């Protein structure tokens with residue numbers, strides 16, 4: 001099953017379009033390559049939906065769902081999915097994506113993207129739900145790797161192996177959030193470069209970059225936890241990893257995400273321009289220099305050093 005938009009995704013970097021910038025963008029039409037929106041922001045806000053319709057006439061739009069919850073054991077909320085499908089039909093997005101997570105249970109919507117155990121049972125549930133979403137939306141769905149703070153003792157495969165198998169089973173694509181790979185590697189003690197190397201390059205349809213925040217780790221004295229706040233500029237180690245991701249996957253549409261403490265729109269455009277510059281540089285480097293060329297001194301955290309030393 002292959003579903004495509006009438007429009008191809010641009011390779012120049014785009015920015016997440018949030019409600020505070022909606023009227024400004026509709027009125028001034030800034031020089032952005034494309035926008036990504038959360039459909040849930042528009043389903044009960046007719047004025048915002050009208051502005052989005054106007055913006056979609058002038059820019060490519062990517063739809064990034066936050067409430068579809070493909071990881072919910074109780075099944076997909078079909079009424080919600082139908083509402084998302086109507087918005088998708090209205091804006092004809094270049095890409096449609098959502099998270100490897102669950103956020104609903106027994107009709108309750110939780111305000112978090114919650115983790116899953118990576119095992120055969122979860123894979124069966126996810127594959128069924130991704131099939132259902134792709135059928136309902138009539139589009140290829142891109143599944144995004146989450147930001148991780150804990151793992152399940154019962155997991156039997158790595159996250160990147162889980163995602164690779166999900167691609168094989170459903171024909172879905174992947175949205176690789178490079179910042180999530182970096183912060184999850186820090187928090188969980190894995191090598192983010194090995195994670196990127198383990199993903200199927202041909203299935204990557206989009207990349208995300210977002211700012212994270214370092215907090216004291218309550219479980220480790222003197223340690224830090226990186227929290228996926230989307231409230232700051234992209235950190236240098238994430239830019240390094242982004243360079244490696246592009247080198248490994250080839251040029252891909254990249255989105256700057258900023259959801260809290262939202263800055264002036266010009267700041268988002270500057271981050272997107274920086275992503276384009278990093279991309280141009282990364283795509284020039286020769287393959288055999290891949291990891292050392294991208295892993296700069298600040299990319300290795302104290303926790304990773306301790307993890308590596310422990311074997």
Ligand SMILES: [Fe+2]
Nearest residue numbers: 144177208257
């Ligand atoms: Fe993301």
